[in-house]
Amino acid sequence: MQLTGAEIICECLLEQGVDTVFGYPGGAALNTYDALYKYSDKIRHILTAHEQGASHAADGYARATGKTGVVMTTSGPGATNIVTGLATANIDSIPLVAITGNVTTDQLGRDSFQEVDIVNIVKPVTKASFLVERVEDLADTIRKAFALAQHGRKGPVLVDVPKDVTANKTEFVQTIPERPKIFEIKNPEKIRVVQEMIKNAKRPMIYAGGGIISADASEEFKAFAELIDAPVCCSLMGLGCIPADHPLCIGNIGMHGGYETGMATAECDLMIACGARFSDRVAGDREKFGEQAKIVQLEIDEKEINKNVKVDEYILGDIKEILIALTIGLDRQDHPDWLAKIEEWKHHFDDKKLPECDLPLPQQVLDVINEIKCPSDIIATDVGQHQMWVAQFSKIMESRTLLTSGGMGTMGYGMGAAIGAQCARPNDRVCLITGDGSFHMNLNELVTLKSYELPVVVVVMNNTVLGMVRQWQKLFYGSRFSQTNPHRATDFVKLANAFGVDGLRITKPEEIKPILTKAFEMNKPVVVDCRISPDANVLPMIPPGKTINEIITEM
Template structure:
């Protein structure tokens, strides 16, 4: 059967089970949109307000559903507007296929109108990027793009198609697409046996869990492994929900804004088992002082991560689900009662403290957790609000925190929340934003209202760029350069102008009432929370310091008092 390139693209999407595409049309991609129109009963297209919103929505859809997210954009600025979203997905290993269209083959390389080498631009931020100039290679390229996006360590792939290819005819034969096999090519019995031996010799083991556990759907195996090892469990930002936040063994996040329990515990353990995590600088602090007393066992699907940031004593390369399954089969139940008791003492000694009477980030997050019973999907932008969400919402299940961990993309959360809600319709989906982040992509409120996608946008408005200001306050002598946002923007009026239900709150009682109403209304809602500009995220590790040097407000007050006393 001969069909044109645009129809081939749509048929290939159907082969992959794609039911939703996020995008924005333009001249070069018009043929594809025309083909998509004819299949609107099979593939839903969500028109976002900006191409970056489309990329973030595809990313959020992928994180929440476990499927590949798909976004479309036209040539030139349409394609380049996807770049931040593609880079966000790449840094967090999220499977996204971005399909763009370019000028015709004869116009390539001639600085034609809206021409850009997007395949070249995207090369460093994708697992692979293609430009298709021959319609006969189009179907195989798209199929390969989806395979690459899903297999091994997932990630984004870009396919750029010239406009003449979208119109040219070629033979097309449908294919049955097989699910990618879990990567075990480098997994050996010797590695498993060595890991088991290390675990059995350990008296103070600690588990450090990353996003790879979620990507491999290994939460069940992780719970079994933690029980067999009898070890406390901490996580990275990307690992939230892989291990239940309500489990007694859970000690909270590790790193720059991790709990003292996790940071102190990892600093004292004799065996650190890292699973699907990459030892980012936000986790390790001073790498030379990280887990100095521990042997390190690193489990990861990507061999490039082994010994990249932290030297390991042993490693297992393979899919986390497969590795944990094999380890669990060989492990006998260990007993580390004294070690667990020691960690529990830390938990009692260093609880997360905040004012439960005022409207502040931690209090808002704990009330969201209570009202949603911990069952919501939480998206976040980047900054103080992101850290408060990670610290104070008890994530019990995987794929319930959508956040830009690697790239730290302000403006990510609203698009991601829209994508998640489209993909998982029966869940409450809430985006946590700062006022600075809301300004970045607030136009996506119009996307939510256009399709009546009932996301709840919660803005922590402290009238400053909170996290940057926190650093200026602590490390830059309170010189608040370009971080004050005292202006005339009214977020409630702006949101209402785009068709959302919006309300401003100044007390925790008003917030709880507003959130309960938003859930009941089941329409796009915005809640602006006016909080104090000097609220900070604690605990914190200073740049360049060891995570064992984590400090909180009490430590800071004590240090300031001692300095004041010494200066007299």
Template sequence: MQLTGSEVLVECLKEQGVDTIFGYPGGAVLNIYDALYKHQNEIRHILTSHEQGASHAADGYARSTGKVGVCLATSGPGATNLVTGIATAYMDSVPMVAITGNVTVPLLGKDSFQEVDIAGITMPVTKHNFIVKDVTKLADTLRLAFKIAITGRPGPVLVDITKDVTAAKTEYTKVVPEKIERVTETIKEEDLVTAAQMIKEASKPMIFVGGGAVISEASEELNTFVDLVDAPVCDTLMGKGAFSGEDERYTGMLGMHGTKTSNLAVTECDLLITIGARFSDRVTGNIDKFAAGAKILQIDVDPAEINKNVITDHSIVGDIKMVLRRVNDKLTQHNHSEWIQHVLDMKEKYPLKYNKDILTGPYIIEKVYEITKGDAIITTEVGQHQMWAAQFFKYQKARTFLTSGGLGTMGYGLGACIGAKVANPDKIVVNMAGDGCFRMNMNEIATATRYNIPIIQIVFNNHVLGMVRQWQSLFYEERYSYTVLNDAVDFVKLAEAMGAKAYRITKKEEVEGVLKEAIELNIPVVIDCQIQSDDKVWPMVAPGAAIDEVFTEEDLKK
């Protein structure tokens, strides 16, 4: 049948099972929006307050479901406003298709009104991108974009469509999407045998889990693997929930703000089994001293990550779920009770601590965990609150902790929270933000109230840029250069002005009642929590130091 390019786009979205997109209209995408209007009962469109909010919402939708998130923006500034969200998704391997409009083909390259080379701009931060100038190629391009976004190591794909293509007509025939197969052709039998032998020879194995295990949905296989190897488990920021934080063998996060136990255990182990992690600098500290006494076995779907940051002794390339299944078949039951007991003793000796006499970020997070019984999706911005959320909430399932790990995007969490709640309407979804982060994209509260999306926004309001101030305190002799937010902004009034219910908490005794009421109301809620300016995230590894040089506040005083 003959359809316009805009109608072809909508039909292709329906082919791919897209039920929700996040976007903001403009001149170059008017035809697309007209087509969406006619199909609003089939595809829900969420109008965000800013295009960046749309990209983060699509990201949160994707991370919480494993499906491809979709965002839409007009040409020029509309497209460039998506870039930070696209880069965020790229760094954390999030499947996303970003659709942008552009000027008509005759106007390309002529500095036309609201023209920008968005394909060129996003080339370094997309898995692939396209510009469509021929309506006959639109459908196949969109189908390929979705396939690329979700295949292997996922990532964002940009499809830029000129306005004349959205108006032109072409023949459209529905196509059922092909099943996306997991990457298995790179899994070699000899690699599996070598891995099993390395595990057999180890007396102090340590399992290190990254975001790849979440993306691959390998929790069941990972649990079996941990049981067979009989080893303690640590994780990255992105790996939270792949292995339950409630399991006694779980030692917490590794790296700059990882637990003392994880950092010391990785330093002491004789085999580090790395599953879907890329050895970020925030994890390894001083590369030359990282797990220096251990052999390193790395499992990852992306061959580019092997030996990129840390030289491995052996590696297996392939889908994490499938690799673990096949490795598990080759393993016998191991027993490392003495090693595990040593690690458990360290857990008891070096627990995470905070001041329990006053209102603090960790206290609030523990209360959220207690009240929700851990059955919630937590999104965060970036900074101290993000680290506290990683440390003090025990993630029991994958896809329940959504945060900007690789890019560290302040302003990410609120949009992601909206996207996650839209995708998971029956879940409690909470965004945790510092006051510095919240003010970056707090206009998305208006999006939540417009559609009555019942998110809970907690602001850890310490009136400073907390993480930067922490570094200034420890490494810059307390020179607080432009990190004090001593203005008159009232988040309660702002939230109320945007239509949300708002609370201000100043003491511990208020936390439980407010949280319970916020959950019960089932409407958009903002909670402004006044905490101290000099609260810090402990423990910490100084930049450039080895991870076993991790120190706490008590160590610093000594």
């Protein structure tokens, strides 16, 4: 059948099982948006307040479901406004397809109105980017983009479509979408080698990363951890790959991880990194990180092998396939003394009391949210102290229930991600935990929450300062608080009301439970302004480039 390029875009989205897209219209994308009007009974479009919010929403949708998120924009600033969202998805390996409009092909390269070379701009922060100059190439390019987004190490792909290409017609033939190819184990001979290392280990430890969740391998991972009887330390992206209350789960690893995860790293004799990349926030001193141990890396991306930390052995392939292969023929291991030592380290700071404060403490707030939420409910965060408190104190029980910008550290990410997650999973509650600094970057998307009546609970940890930067200024810059006390007078309750959203406020510890309970029961968008002390710190903390031996436990 003869279809316009714009109609072909919609047909290809349907082929790929897409039912929701996020975006913002504009001149170069008008043909596509006109086609979306005709397809509105099959494809839901969520209009955000800003294109960056749309890109983060597509990202949140993908993280919450495992499906490929889709963002659509116009040319020029519409396209450049999603670059931060693409970079965020890229470093965290999130499958995303961005479809941007551009000026007509005869206007390309002439500095035309709202023209930008978005294909080359995004090359460093995408798996691939394509300019489609002929309508005959459009369908195959979109199909290729979706296949690339999900194949191997997942990530974002951009397709730029000039306006005349969306207007021109060509023959369109429906096809069954290509299934992501199974990424076979490249060096299967190493399976037995690693099994022998596991058998010989007395103090094994697993460093679990986001690759486990990306591969939908949480069940296989849990079975593997139980089989080898090894404690599990999770990166920020790995939280949820094993339930927080599982006996082998010892929490977040790295700069703001617990004493027990730091000691496990320093005392293990075998470290197995599963879908993790040894980032600087985990391996502060790369030379000393796990230096006493044999290190094994299970990884899908060959570029990550030996990139940050030298490993003794590695297995390259899909993490789910690797974990299954490692369990075949491997006897159950038993390490009671090692796990007892881990348990002892967990209680190393039990004698440290919570600071006395008339304001709510972040841990108290998160403890109540843990009580209220169901295991399948979703926590989204922005970036800063609140993000680290979530990593330390939130009970993440299932994969795909913590949405956070791990590698890019994108302030302003959380609101869009919460929108995308709530659109993807309307039967689960979504709670955005943010800080006042991050919230100021994305509060325009409150209008999106209200427009679609998305029942997201927004909890603002409001300390009136840029808390994480201020904490570093305390520790490393002689308490010279340069530009971290912005002296803002924003009333978040009134602000919420101005957007048509309910606002609540917590100012005392005794108000935490009743107000948060009310917020969760309202079943509509609500902002909770939770006042906390500007001197609340994220501890413990291992300084950058240091080891557990230099851990900071008080300030």
